[in-house]
Amino acid sequence: MSPFEHLSVLISIIIGLGVTHLLASLHRLVQARDRVKLHWLPLLWAVLLFISQVEWWWASFEWRSRVEWNFFYFLFILQSPVALYLAAAFVLPDVEAGESYDLKQYYFATRRWLFLAIAMSPAVDAVRRAEQAGSITDFGAVSNAVSAVLVGSMAFTQKLWYHALVTLAVGALFLAFIVSSALELR
Template sequence: MDAFSYLAVLLSIILGLGLTQLLTATGRLIRHRDRVRFQWLPLLWAAILLLIYVQVWWSMYGLRSHSEWTFPAFCIILAQTATLYLMAAVVLPEQVEEAGIDLQAHFDRQRRWFFGFFLATIVISVAKDVMLNGQLSDHTNLAFHAVFVLGSLTGLLVRRTRYQEVLALSFAGTILWYIGVLFTRLG
């Protein structure tokens, strides 16, 4: 087994836990739908996050050619998967109480944590490129990261529902564009 295959096991477990968190929470909401006040915004963020998980998994295949693994290099990738997991942990409710749950109220309570973890994920992603490659990523990737940083910061700071809705729709389009431009082929 090569070094990356060995290291990828733990990364895969964390990504798998995050996917499980998202899918389990979604299933829970469906099962208890009679006690859930649905609102599309948190569900869209969960869908965006699901797409990000798939993109991260897809892009990690490119790390297989990295040959000089160090403990700090592994830790920074581990940190990125950990912040992704934490985003999944806060975006949808952990449980549905007998009294019910309002998805928008839940998201409003968790919004700062969600966008804080989102911001951390993006910053770690840029730092990961520097640590693994000794330089910043290409200009296109950096431009997308800058958009994600700006969106995360404003999501963190601006509470207005209408703004949050526009932000989520913009993020959805930008993530799809990002994947279409940079990640259509494996490796």
């Protein structure tokens, strides 16, 4: 077993837990639909987080050829899947029997934790990409840093228009990144 194969197990477990949490939360919301006032922002972020976790797991395959690993680098790498798991845990409420939920109210009440957790993943990835490229001006590093700042800024405002604008912009940029990566346009 290669070092990557060994280390990827823990990465996969953490990503798997995040995906499981998102899907279970969505399932509970559907079951409690008569007691839930829906709002598009947390639902869109749940979709974006699902895709982010799958994309992060998919992209981690590039490390299969990395021969040398050390504990501290691995801890550094683990910060992104851990942040994505935490974001998955914050994005939708834990639905309990008999309770009513307003997703817009919940979204803004948890925005600090949610968006600081989401921002941590591209921030860590920006540092990793800059280190791998040997330059802080690497396009991947810069785009991740910009994403981290945009998403992180959402933790500090309750303006609906700002959340809508940044969510749609980040979602569009993320979709463009995935399409360009899939088509190997970068």
